[in-house]
Amino acid sequence: MARGRKVNSNGEKSMKLLREKAIEIFSEYGYFQTKISDIVKAANVTQPTFYLYFESKETLYKEIITEFKFNLEEIFDDTVNEYEHHQDSKVTIQVLLTRIFNYFALNPHLTKIGLTESDMSLNGILSQKFKNICEKFVSNFLNNEIASHIFVQSLIGSVERVSLSALLEENMKPEKLAEEIVNIYFSREEATVSI
Amino acid sequence: MARGRKVNSNGEKSMKLLREKAIEIFSEYGYFQTKISDIVKAANVTQPTFYLYFESKETLYKEIITEFKFNLEEIFDDTVNEYEHHQDSKVTIQVLLTRIFNYFALNPHLTKIGLTESDMSLNGILSQKFKNICEKFVSNFLNNEIASHIFVQSLIGSVERVSLSALLEENMKPEKLAEEIVNIYFSREEATVSI
Amino acid sequence: MARGRKVNSNGEKSMKLLREKAIEIFSEYGYFQTKISDIVKAANVTQPTFYLYFESKETLYKEIITEFKFNLEEIFDDTVNEYEHHQDSKVTIQVLLTRIFNYFALNPHLTKIGLTESDMSLNGILSQKFKNICEKFVSNFLNNEIASHIFVQSLIGSVERVSLSALLEENMKPEKLAEEIVNIYFSREEATVSI
Amino acid sequence: MARGRKVNSNGEKSMKLLREKAIEIFSEYGYFQTKISDIVKAANVTQPTFYLYFESKETLYKEIITEFKFNLEEIFDDTVNEYEHHQDSKVTIQVLLTRIFNYFALNPHLTKIGLTESDMSLNGILSQKFKNICEKFVSNFLNNEIASHIFVQSLIGSVERVSLSALLEENMKPEKLAEEIVNIYFSREEATVSI
DNA sequence: TATGAATGAGCATTCATTCAT
DNA sequence: GATGAATGAATGCTCATTCAT
Numbered sequence: 001m002a003r004g005r006k007v008n009s010n011g012e013k014s015m016k017l018l019r020e021k022a023i024e025i026f027s028e029y030g031y032f033q034t035k036i037s038d039i040v041k042a043a044n045v046t047q048p049t050f051y052l053y054f055e056s057k058e059t060l061y062k063e064i065i066t067e068f069k070f071n072l073e074e075i076f077d078d079t080v081n082e083y084e085h086h087q088d089s090k091v092t093i094q095v096l097l098t099r100i101f102n103y104f105a106l107n108p109h110l111t112k113i114g115l116t117e118s119d120m121s122l123n124g125i126l127s128q129k130f131k132n133i134c135e136k137f138v139s140n141f142l143n144n145e146i147a148s149h150i151f152v153q154s155l156i157g158s159v160e161r162v163s164l165s166a167l168l169e170e171n172m173k174p175e176k177l178a179e180e181i182v183n184i185y186f187s188r189e190e191a192t193v194s195i
Numbered sequence: 196m197a198r199g200r201k202v203n204s205n206g207e208k209s210m211k212l213l214r215e216k217a218i219e220i221f222s223e224y225g226y227f228q229t230k231i232s233d234i235v236k237a238a239n240v241t242q243p244t245f246y247l248y249f250e251s252k253e254t255l256y257k258e259i260i261t262e263f264k265f266n267l268e269e270i271f272d273d274t275v276n277e278y279e280h281h282q283d284s285k286v287t288i289q290v291l292l293t294r295i296f297n298y299f300a301l302n303p304h305l306t307k308i309g310l311t312e313s314d315m316s317l318n319g320i321l322s323q324k325f326k327n328i329c330e331k332f333v334s335n336f337l338n339n340e341i342a343s344h345i346f347v348q349s350l351i352g353s354v355e356r357v358s359l360s361a362l363l364e365e366n367m368k369p370e371k372l373a374e375e376i377v378n379i380y381f382s383r384e385e386a387t388v389s390i
Numbered sequence: 391m392a393r394g395r396k397v398n399s400n401g402e403k404s405m406k407l408l409r410e411k412a413i414e415i416f417s418e419y420g421y422f423q424t425k426i427s428d429i430v431k432a433a434n435v436t437q438p439t440f441y442l443y444f445e446s447k448e449t450l451y452k453e454i455i456t457e458f459k460f461n462l463e464e465i466f467d468d469t470v471n472e473y474e475h476h477q478d479s480k481v482t483i484q485v486l487l488t489r490i491f492n493y494f495a496l497n498p499h500l501t502k503i504g505l506t507e508s509d510m511s512l513n514g515i516l517s518q519k520f521k522n523i524c525e526k527f528v529s530n531f532l533n534n535e536i537a538s539h540i541f542v543q544s545l546i547g548s549v550e551r552v553s554l555s556a557l558l559e560e561n562m563k564p565e566k567l568a569e570e571i572v573n574i575y576f577s578r579e580e581a582t583v584s585i
Numbered sequence: 586m587a588r589g590r591k592v593n594s595n596g597e598k599s600m601k602l603l604r605e606k607a608i609e610i611f612s613e614y615g616y617f618q619t620k621i622s623d624i625v626k627a628a629n630v631t632q633p634t635f636y637l638y639f640e641s642k643e644t645l646y647k648e649i650i651t652e653f654k655f656n657l658e659e660i661f662d663d664t665v666n667e668y669e670h671h672q673d674s675k676v677t678i679q680v681l682l683t684r685i686f687n688y689f690a691l692n693p694h695l696t697k698i699g700l701t702e703s704d705m706s707l708n709g710i711l712s713q714k715f716k717n718i719c720e721k722f723v724s725n726f727l728n729n730e731i732a733s734h735i736f737v738q739s740l741i742g743s744v745e746r747v748s749l750s751a752l753l754e755e756n757m758k759p760e761k762l763a764e765e766i767v768n769i770y771f772s773r774e775e776a777t778v779s780i
Numbered sequence: 781t782a783t784g785a786a787t788g789a790g791c792a793t794t795c796a797t798t799c800a801t
Numbered sequence: 802g803a804t805g806a807a808t809g810a811a812t813g814c815t816c817a818t819t820c821a822t
Contacts, residue, residue: 031227036816036817037816046784048818048820051818056818150375172345180341180345184346184379185379197799198808204800204806204807230790230792231793232791240807244806247806393805396802396803425794437804438797439803441796447797543747544765544769550746556734566731574736588787589786589818589819632814
C-alpha cells in the first residue's frame with residue numbers, strides 16, 4: 001500500500017486542521033472521552049501524523065486551554081487599558097463583558113472547553129482581574145472585604161453559566177447578556193448605561 | 196491474606212465504606228481518573244468486593260449523582276412548601292440558599308462531584324425550580340421574559356461558583372454566603388433580611 | 391441477617407436438587423457457560439452449599455459424564471448377556487438400540503451432555519463394544535477389517551445424531567428409530583425383524 | 586522489544602498468521618479454553634495486534650465457522666450442479682462425499698471446529714441439501730417420509746463421526762471412506778460404483 | 781510530510797472457591 | 802446443614818504512543 005507524503009499535502013494545513021478538529025471533539029466529548037483516533041479520523045490523517053505536530057494528547061489540550069486563557073486576558077487587559085481613565089467602572093465592565101461574550105460566541109468550542117475544564121475555570125483566570133476592576137465600584141456600597149470577595153466570585157459564576165447556557169446553547173446576543181448582567185450587578189441606584 | 200470472609204466483616208459496612216471512599220476519590224480525581232483499584236484500596240477490600248455491592252463503576256457514579264440531585268430537590272421542595280404563604284420571596288430564597296449551602300458544607304465531596312459533573316450541573320436540576328420562585332420577585336423590576344431568564348441563570352451560576360470557591364475551598368459560612376447572594380440579587384430597594 | 395441451617399432443610403435433598411439442576415443447566419449452556427451461581431440459584435441455595443456436596447464444578451461435571459457412561463455400559467452389557475446365545479445379531483442390535491434410545495428419552499439432559507461432550511462421545515464409550523457385536527454380522531458381507539471399522543464408526547455416528555435430533559428434538563419414538571437404523575445397517579438381504 | 590513497527594512487518598501476513606493460529610488453537614482447546622493470549626503468543630505478536638485485525642475473540646470464531654460453512658456449501662452446490670443430469674444419485678453422493686472428505690483432510694483444524702461446534706454441526710448446514718439429493722434414491726426403497734428423514738440424519742451422523750475419527754484421527758483415505766459410506770447407505774441391490 | 785504496523789501499560793469485570801459465623 | 806462476606810487469579814479489551822518505510 002502506498003505510503004509517504006500525500007499529494008497536495010501541506011504541513012501547516014494538516015496541523016491547523018488537527019487543532020480545529022481537536023477543539024471540536026474535546027468540546028463535545030471532554031478530554032478523557034476524546035481519542036486521538038477520533039481526532040485524526042476527523043482530520044482525515046493517520047495517527048503518526050498527529051505526533052508530527054503535537055507532542056501528546058495532553059500537550060495539545062494544555063495548549064488549547066492556554067490559548068483560551070491568553071485570549072481572554074488579552075481582551076481583558078486591552079479593555080482595561082483603553083478605559084483606564086473612564087470614571088464609571090460600570091461602563092468599563094459592560095464593555096468588557098460584551099467583548100468577552102463576543103469572543104465566546106465566535107469561539108464556541110474553545111469556550112466550552114475553557115469553561116468546563118474545572119481545574120481552570122474563569123475563576124482562576126479572571127478572579128484577580130475582576131477584583132481590581134470591581135473594587136472602585138464595589139466599595140461604594142459594599143461594606144466589607146468579604147462581601148466584595150463574594151461579589152466577584154458571584155459575578156464570575158454568572159458569566160460562566162450565562163455563557164454556557166444563554167450564549168452558547170440558546171444563542172442569545174452578547175450585547176444583551178452583558179447588559180443584563182451589568183443590570184443585575186451594577187444598578188443599585190442608577191439606570192443601565194447604553195453603549 | 197486468606198480467601199473468604201474476613202473476621203468481623205459486615206456487608207452493610209463495606210458497602211457504605213466503598214461508597215464513601217468512591218465519593219471522596221471521584222470528587223478529587225474525577226470520573227475517568229478514578230480507578231476501581233483506587234476505591235477498593237482506600238476501602239481496604241479487593242476488587243471483586245466492589246462488584247458485590249455495585250454493578251459497575253458507571254452505575255455507582257450515576258447513583259451518586261442521583262443522590263445529590265435528589266437531596267437537593269428535597270431541600271428545595273421542602274423549603275418552598277414551608278414558605279409557600281410567605282409574602283416576601285426574598286426571605287424564602289435566603290432560607291433556601293442557606294439550607295443548600297449548609298447541605299453542601301456537610302457534603303463537600305458529593306457537592307464537588309455534583310457541581311463539577313458538567314452534564315448535570317445545578318442548571319439542569321434547579322433551573323426551573325428557581326425560575327418559579329424568582330418569578331414573583333423578578334416581575335417587580337424586570338421588564339421582560341428574557342431578562343428574567345438570564346437573571347435565573349445568573350443566580351444559578353453565582354450559587355455554583357460561590358459554592359465551589361468560597362464555601363468549599365475557603366470555608367466561608369453558609370449563612371453569610373446566602374446573605375450576600377441575596378443582597379446582590381434581591382436588594383434593589385429594600386434592606387437585607389436577617390434570619 | 392439470619393444464617394445457619396434452613397428450616398426443613400435436608401442435605402440429601404439439597405444435593406439431589408443441585409445435581410439435577412446442574413444437569414439441566416449444563417445441558418442447555420455447556421460446561422463453560424454454566425456458572426456455579428446459576429446452578430445454586432436454580433436450586434435455591436447459596437454457593438457454599440454447593441461445595442458442601444461437590445468438590446468443584448469440574449468434579450461434578452465429570453461425575454455426571456461418568457454416570458452417563460456407566461448407565462450406557464450397563465444397558466449394553468445386560469443386553470449382550472441376555473442375548474448372548476441368540477443367533478441373529480440383528481435382533482440383538484435392534485433390542486440394544488431400542489433400550490439405549492429409551493434410556494436417552496428418559497434422560498434427555500444427561501444425554502445431551504454426554505453426546506455433546508466431544509472429549510467423550512459414544513465413540514469412546516461404545517466403539518469397542520459395538521465392534522464386538524457387529525463382528526459376526528459384518529463378516530458376512532464386509533470383505534475386510536477396514537470396512538468393518540468404518541461400518542462401526544458410521545453406526546455410532548448415526549446413533550449420536552439421530553439421538554440428538556430425531557429423538558431429543560423431534561421426540562420420535564425410540565422403537566421406531568431403532569428399527570430404522572437397523573433397517574439401514576443390517577438389511578442387506580433379509581427383511582427387518584420385529585420385536 | 587521496542588514499540589512500533591517491526592522490521593519487515595506486513596499486515597496481510599500477520600492477519601493470516603493470527604487466523605491460522607487461532608484455528609489451530611480453537612480446534613485443539615475449544616472456544617472457551619482458547620485465550621487471546623495463546624493465539625497471539627503462537628503468532629508471535631502482542632494482544633493489541635490481534636485487535637488490529639479482528640473485532641473480538643467471538644467475532645473471529647464466528648468468521649471461522651462461517652468460512653467452514655461457506656466452503657462446505659460451495660462444494661455441495663458445485664457438485665450437485667455438475668452432476669445435475671446424472672441418472673444415478675449414488676454416484677453423485679459418492680463424488681460429493683469424496684470431495685467433502687478431501688476438503689476436511691486438507692483443513693483438519695477448521696473441520697474439527699466446524700464439526701465440534703454443536704450449535705452448528707453438519708446437521709444445520711447440510712440437512713436440507715442432503716435431503717434433496719437423497720430423495721430420489723431413497724424413495725425407491727423407503728416406504729415413508731419419516732424413514733427418509735431418519736435416513737438422512739443417520740447419513741449426516743455417519744459423515745460427522747467418520748470424519749472426526751477415521752479421517753482426521755486415523756488418517757484414512759477420503760476416497761475409501763466415501764466408498765464405504767456409500768456402500769452402507771446405497772447398496773441395497775447393486776454393487777458399489779467405482780469412480 | 782506522511783503512513784502501515786506494532787506495542788506497553790493499564791483497567792474493568794468475572795468466576796470458582798473459601799473463611800467465619 | 803447452611804449462609805454472608807470476601808478474595809485470587811484471570812481475561813478481554815483499549816488507547817496513547819512509536820518504529821520502519
